[in-house]
Amino acid sequence: MPTGVHIRDVREQLFGAAERVLLRDGANALTSRAVTTEAGCAKGVLHRHFADFDAFLAELVLDRTGRLGAQADALHRSAGTGTVTGNLAGALTELFGPVAVAVVALITFRDGLRARLRDAGSPGVPLLTEATAMIAGYLAAERERGRVAPGADVDALAPALVGAGHLLFAARGGAPPDAEEVRRTVAAVLAGALPG
Known part of the structure; x- marks a missing residue:
């Protein structure tokens, strides 16, 4: 998804994507790139909403x-x-x-x-x-x-x-x-x- 396109309920979209990656590929495969790719958004979206990847996972x-x-x-x-x-x-x-x-x-x-x-x-x-x-x-x-x-x-x-x-x-x-x-x-x- 190109930068600038509005994503509704970013947290839930990213959380859902993280769950799908985790279930399909396991904890080793869970990266910020894997999550944003699964969510269909730019990698920067995750980092605009969370301090870092561990902060995202904690949330x-x-x-x-x-x-x-x-x-x-x-x-x-x-x-x-x-x-x-x-x-x-x-x-x-x-x-x-x-x-x-x-x-x-x-x-x-x-x-x-x-x-x-x-x-x-x-x-x-x-x-x-x-x-x-x-x-x-x-x-x-x-x-x-x-x-x-x-x-x-x-x-x-x-x-x-x-x-x-x-x-x-x-x-x-x-x-x-x-x-x-x-x-x-x-x-x-x-x-x-x-x-x-």
């Missing part, structure tokens, strides 16, 4: 992580309905879509990105940290309803579920596990935490 990660709020609200509203195992299996399946798995890999791949995210106040690995808080909050709500054992350590169960879920989805090379495998994994992590 991408924070934007995508911010979208977990709606999922957290939905999971919390599901407390007391369905089954705890089923609700969590569904939440993990929604959480670990291909983009989320690729974003976690990107964060671990790029030192500069991790530094930017820490500077932005994002502890741990963004997405995984927020997912852990989301699941801990849900488990606490279920514990209050008596659907999780009173002595269950939800702050230990939540990262165990997120870690098991991430490994389950990341090990597939893009093909998600079937629903029964996710349910079995959640049930195994929660063994002993659910009342008889």
Whole structure:
């Protein structure tokens, strides 16, 4: 796209392009040139809107992580309905879509990105940290309803579920596990935490 042509919603166009490159070609191939080529715009467009490429990637990660709020609200509203195992299996399946798995890999791949995210106040690995808080909050709500054992350590169960879920989805090379495998994994992590 020639310089001077107006691009509507540049951030979303560039973020979408970055996701497509990341999913198709992996973290190694994610460069500013690859993103702007995929977006169909001049390379300078990215640098007019972001200080540098790591700043762009940090904004991408924070934007995508911010979208977990709606999922957290939905999971919390599901407390007391369905089954705890089923609700969590569904939440993990929604959480670990291909983009989320690729974003976690990107964060671990790029030192500069991790530094930017820490500077932005994002502890741990963004997405995984927020997912852990989301699941801990849900488990606490279920514990209050008596659907999780009173002595269950939800702050230990939540990262165990997120870690098991991430490994389950990341090990597939893009093909998600079937629903029964996710349910079995959640049930195994929660063994002993659910009342008889």
